[in-house]
Amino acid sequence: MEWLKKNIIGVLIVAVLLILLAFATGLLVKNWPLITFDNEFKITDVFSIIFSIALALLIPYFIKYFIEKGSKVNEMILGEVERYRDHLELTHSRFFSIYQSEKITDENKSELNIYCEMLDSKFEILSTVLKERCKEGADKYVEELKTNQIEFWRALTSIEINSLEVKAIHPTTFMKEIKCHQNITDTIMKINLFVTSY
Numbered sequence: 001m002e003w004l005k006k007n008i009i010g011v012l013i014v015a016v017l018l019i020l021l022a023f024a025t026g027l028l029v030k031n032w033p034l035i036t037f038d039n040e041f042k043i044t045d046v047f048s049i050i051f052s053i054a055l056a057l058l059i060p061y062f063i064k065y066f067i068e069k070g071s072k073v074n075e076m077i078l079g080e081v082e083r084y085r086d087h088l089e090l091t092h093s094r095f096f097s098i099y100q101s102e103k104i105t106d107e108n109k110s111e112l113n114i115y116c117e118m119l120d121s122k123f124e125i126l127s128t129v130l131k132e133r134c135k136e137g138a139d140k141y142v143e144e145l146k147t148n149q150i151e152f153w154r155a156l157t158s159i160e161i162n163s164l165e166v167k168a169i170h171p172t173t174f175m176k177e178i179k180c181h182q183n184i185t186d187t188i189m190k191i192n193l194f195v196t197s198y
Contacts (some may be wrong), residue, residue: 077129077130080129083122087118092177104161109161112161116157133195133198145191155176156177
């Protein structure tokens, strides 16, 4: 009895549903049969039934196929974004290590130039797949990334680093690289959001 008092709303809902079910069963029995069949079949009826069954089976298959295909393409693009970002982080961490060592050698300067060239090739691949998948929608992101990458490249290959007189990275050059790195990272985040919502 105590349980009924605590769950009175649930009991009332079940009771109403049972009454409605009993009422519907009574109507169904009174008006039996609700559906009648004509024993004559036309050839168009047979084709219509076959066509309806074929559509019912094929439409979910095609929808699933196109969703999976779009999903795989997006995964490929996000993979390219990931590879680009990984190389960017590698370049940034190498630059940071050189800065912390408080000296820069000719080998370090060459190394930074090579990292920048490799980042350029990653950018070319990324921009190609983005434009191929997202058409004109990707243009503004590609341009933003290109502009930020050029600034990053200038920060790492400028005379403040590559000049023969430079023996250590100056803090202003370091701050410039940090800002450029952050700008590229922000653009990569925008590209990720754009691709996942495309």
